[in-house]
Amino acid sequence: MFVPRRLVRAATLSLRRAHTSAPALNSVNAEDIAHFSKFLTPTSIISTLSPQPSPSSELAPFNNDWMNKYHGQSTTVIRPRSTQEVSEVVKRCNERGIGIVPQGGNTGLVGGGVPIKDELVLSLGNMNKVRSFDPVSGILVADAGCVLESLSEYLAPHNHIMPLDLGAKGSCQIGGNVSTNAGGLRLLRYGSLHGSVLGLEVVLPDGTVLDQLSTLRKDNTGYDLKQLFIGAEGTLGIVTGVSILTAPAPQSVNNVVLALPKFDNVLPLFTKAKRQLSEILSAFEFFDRTAYDLAVKHGQGRALNEDETEGAECFVLLETSGGNKDHDDEKLNGLLENLMESDEPLINTGVISQTPAQFSSLWAIREGITEAVSKEGKAYKYDISIPLAEFKHVVDTTREHLRSKGLMRDDAVKHVIGYGHVGDGNLHLNIVATNYTPEIEAALEPFVYELVAKYKGSVSAEHGVGVMKTHALHYSKSDTSIEWMKRIKQIFDPKGIMNPGKVLP
Amino acid sequence: MFVPRRLVRAATLSLRRAHTSAPALNSVNAEDIAHFSKFLTPTSIISTLSPQPSPSSELAPFNNDWMNKYHGQSTTVIRPRSTQEVSEVVKRCNERGIGIVPQGGNTGLVGGGVPIKDELVLSLGNMNKVRSFDPVSGILVADAGCVLESLSEYLAPHNHIMPLDLGAKGSCQIGGNVSTNAGGLRLLRYGSLHGSVLGLEVVLPDGTVLDQLSTLRKDNTGYDLKQLFIGAEGTLGIVTGVSILTAPAPQSVNNVVLALPKFDNVLPLFTKAKRQLSEILSAFEFFDRTAYDLAVKHGQGRALNEDETEGAECFVLLETSGGNKDHDDEKLNGLLENLMESDEPLINTGVISQTPAQFSSLWAIREGITEAVSKEGKAYKYDISIPLAEFKHVVDTTREHLRSKGLMRDDAVKHVIGYGHVGDGNLHLNIVATNYTPEIEAALEPFVYELVAKYKGSVSAEHGVGVMKTHALHYSKSDTSIEWMKRIKQIFDPKGIMNPGKVLP
Ligand SMILES: Cc1cc2nc3c(=O)[nH]c(=O)nc-3n(C[C@H](O)[C@H](O)[C@H](O)COP(=O)(O)OP(=O)(O)OC[C@H]3O[C@@H](n4cnc5c(N)ncnc54)[C@H](O)[C@@H]3O)c2cc1C
Numbered sequence A, B: 001m002f003v004p005r006r007l008v009r010a011a012t013l014s015l016r017r018a019h020t021s022a023p024a025l026n027s028v029n030a031e032d033i034a035h036f037s038k039f040l041t042p043t044s045i046i047s048t049l050s051p052q053p054s055p056s057s058e059l060a061p062f063n064n065d066w067m068n069k070y071h072g073q074s075t076t077v078i079r080p081r082s083t084q085e086v087s088e089v090v091k092r093c094n095e096r097g098i099g100i101v102p103q104g105g106n107t108g109l110v111g112g113g114v115p116i117k118d119e120l121v122l123s124l125g126n127m128n129k130v131r132s133f134d135p136v137s138g139i140l141v142a143d144a145g146c147v148l149e150s151l152s153e154y155l156a157p158h159n160h161i162m163p164l165d166l167g168a169k170g171s172c173q174i175g176g177n178v179s180t181n182a183g184g185l186r187l188l189r190y191g192s193l194h195g196s197v198l199g200l201e202v203v204l205p206d207g208t209v210l211d212q213l214s215t216l217r218k219d220n221t222g223y224d225l226k227q228l229f230i231g232a233e234g235t236l237g238i239v240t241g242v243s244i245l246t247a248p249a250p251q252s253v254n255n256v257v258l259a260l261p262k263f264d265n266v267l268p269l270f271t272k273a274k275r276q277l278s279e280i281l282s283a284f285e286f287f288d289r290t291a292y293d294l295a296v297k298h299g300q301g302r303a304l305n306e307d308e309t310e311g312a313e314c315f316v317l318l319e320t321s322g323g324n325k326d327h328d329d330e331k332l333n334g335l336l337e338n339l340m341e342s343d344e345p346l347i348n349t350g351v352i353s354q355t356p357a358q359f360s361s362l363w364a365i366r367e368g369i370t371e372a373v374s375k376e377g378k379a380y381k382y383d384i385s386i387p388l389a390e391f392k393h394v395v396d397t398t399r400e401h402l403r404s405k406g407l408m409r410d411d412a413v414k415h416v417i418g419y420g421h422v423g424d425g426n427l428h429l430n431i432v433a434t435n436y437t438p439e440i441e442a443a444l445e446p447f448v449y450e451l452v453a454k455y456k457g458s459v460s461a462e463h464g465v466g467v468m469k470t471h472a473l474h475y476s477k478s479d480t481s482i483e484w485m486k487r488i489k490q491i492f493d494p495k496g497i498m499n500p501g502k503v504l505p
């Protein structure tokens, strides 16, 4: 029944190669700053080149990433207040051949949002207004710089919620979410941004404004160009406005953390939960024992006590949201009873939230893992899609591999942990080390990528490629695909000014 | 709070124009047929040019569209059985500069699937195998030529359903659905194909196979190229395989047809239904009185009797689907009671299905409208997105306009009707005439398109552009957008062989 892949691949050989050599770029100079000053307010320019130079400490938050793993040397950060200003800045950079790094909340985990050298940082934080909201259709139009959490707060009195949610919600911006095609905790229920983003306003690399800010649920008039910018990580243009379909707020939410005696139970548990909770299942998150212990160590986990977690090999956080509390409770209790009653129960125990505070503290365990990891040490983060059944195997194999290299020791790799959005087949494999060292990196790469490729997985399920994985793209994409990505890049950004060195090898 | 659009638009002026003049194309000749015969079985070739020429009656179903409105003069239909065969055929056409029209079930409503002149028709009907299905993730991979309904039947024993459904399900193919970005009856619940299609296999205009047939729910490794082919109506390449996320089959479904005293009640009814049914609301369809009467006249509507429909200005079909019959019934009954009880009820009456047969016959009214219209006469079909509140106004204004032109008479325009997917803001405006005449067309266009543009709507919500609306694209898309579509077309299909004359003006 399968089309033999080999046969088909052969046809790709005839493809001509697109340009790949990146043109040389120029640095921002004092004249550029003088030019920007003509149409920007002084507070929109942070630069060591200004007549009143900013101290470089003011630039540090823009030059270094959330993990403090990637470091740029930008002299200049521009914070425009309107699409028109973005367009003017980009036009200048295009004329002068200056590289631009669009930056949202700078919570990205692959080094995509900070400069590699001294590119200009274009920060969207000053564009943070809601443009419109229609409570009948649920369609929200907002500036790209709106922080995700503030959009959630804006929607709350209108009884709507954002179709995405993630641990970084307090800092990440909707423009950054769109540009990384962020997944997060609600994807299982509300689908990907490719479905829920209805329109975009984008400043292209030559300063042109591409206005596709549709507020229509359906529009089939030609190619859906906006899709190219969803997940382009700022390499094709700057997203300045987003139109997105929000969801009616559920009337009732529940969550529960389940402690599982063994990993093998995750898959049957997922199948059961899908069947019994069906349309009200809104999250199904997994974390292994080590991830849990780290979250507890760094301040989470008040919600569970020791006898509830004893002997558990891993945990699942399960959330329901629906329109009728009685119905939802009945469905969830039905599932839990069914789980406890069976002869060989899939779970040891479960803790169900009874109050909003408990609801939050259960979520805090799962959401706190990323932060706990960063407090514990320096993390190598692999965000991969693989078959659910292989989650544990991949974590164990990686740990074994590091052990065989003699790297599992207190002054090298401290922990290898796995957690993630099981419902989406998405595992976060984190290697927590004392320091980032070439030795550890060499032990991990391409080892991890080859493991992923073996399972026909993705080397980046949701965090994107950034600067971290450009060289690993080929583990998940064919030569033909990469070639066509380069052609797309070439027509939008022939001078290569837009987030240079990111995404494409 | 709004970015002034005019200001922003000004920046687009600097855009260079892409090539627009279409290259001249060649006709299929006897040598081409001889070439195809080398690698295709005889039954895969239907041609008046063969050594054993097919009668032109055999070509008729491929040359004429579902409405019998658009007519081509193709001499040759090719029906490949594998991606490799498609690639070989396309390679030949590319070398020889022969136009290709990809054709699925030929149920499209904008003339996109039939030739304009004598292009070669590449019919996908022989590629109709399911390649794989994973019941845990719900991911289905199928040949592009699989008929939508047969995929639904394939999934039924696995307790899954396709994320889309439409009246043409018995003939339309998944490749055609993807290529038109079909919406249909389940979009409200399961979202658009841009979200649910996970991967595509596409034969590009030079015969290269672009293999993006991912079976991963999440994959953020570079630009999401497959999105360009969703809704490209065969102008960028030929879809040969589709990977799609299917949904768990609901355990319980209900539907009800509600008769409304006046159109103004539709919007408040929709708001109430969304609130009370929330996650189990799976369809909210609208049809006006004339549409209903036509469906009944042509054999539907056994489900309602006269006293139930008397005095109704319009109707709503509402469907729920969920995981627990008791809960769903309770929610739906709660809504109906609430509707009937109020002082000024939003509905006159409602008919709720009690058996699977009744469930089907309620749906048959709504789904039968397209067919009833085609039995009644020749239809001018406008498939538009406009604000829900304007649905009736647009239908009435169009009728009045035709009346003022003296065209509302038995031997010209018989009916002007409105129906559609209210939940998606999508109205099907149909003008049913005795014949297609230039006079009626001139009265309707650009009149209807200007009306749509006035409400910032879309001239094609779901049917696409095809050959019908190329000249109307600019009512919904900016010059910059159209220019960029042309550039995309240019890099994928520099010779312009792929579905020439469609989509782009
Ligand atoms: C604690 C924590 C939890 C996280 N959880 C998740 C998760 O569950 N799921 C997930 O997918 N990710 C997660 N992330 C990763 C990250 O938060 C997301 O990728 C987020 O969407 C990035 O948004 P940002 O505004 O911070 O973008 P930034 O980090 O500023 O930028 C990210 C990339 O997008 C580009 N970019 C930003 N804004 C724009 C714009 N307006 N126009 C064009 N390009 C732009 C940048 O150039 C860069 O390449 C998490 C991160 C942290 C720190």
Ligand SMILES: Cc1cc2nc3c(=O)[nH]c(=O)nc-3n(C[C@H](O)[C@H](O)[C@H](O)COP(=O)(O)OP(=O)(O)OC[C@H]3O[C@@H](n4cnc5c(N)ncnc54)[C@H](O)[C@@H]3O)c2cc1C
Binding pocket: B066, B101, B102, B103, B104, B105, B106, B107, B108, B109, B111, B112, B113, B114, B124, B144, B145, B165, B166, B167, B168, B171, B172, B173, B174, B175, B176, B177, B178, B179, B180, B181, B182, B183, B184, B185, B233, B234, B235, B237, B238, B239, B240, B370, B371, B462, B463, B466, B499, B502
């Ligand atoms: C009774 C009826 C009800 C309908 N209801 C709806 C509805 O609710 N929602 C909706 O959106 N549409 C609806 N339609 C329109 C139509 O059915 C859909 O557009 C359908 O998706 C077309 O599929 P098809 O296989 O028949 O494609 P075709 O009609 O054969 O082709 C449509 C377009 O896609 C291209 N194409 C087809 N297959 C491929 C391929 N494999 N690769 C590349 N290009 C290809 C063709 O060149 C053409 O441009 C309806 C039509 C009818 C007759």
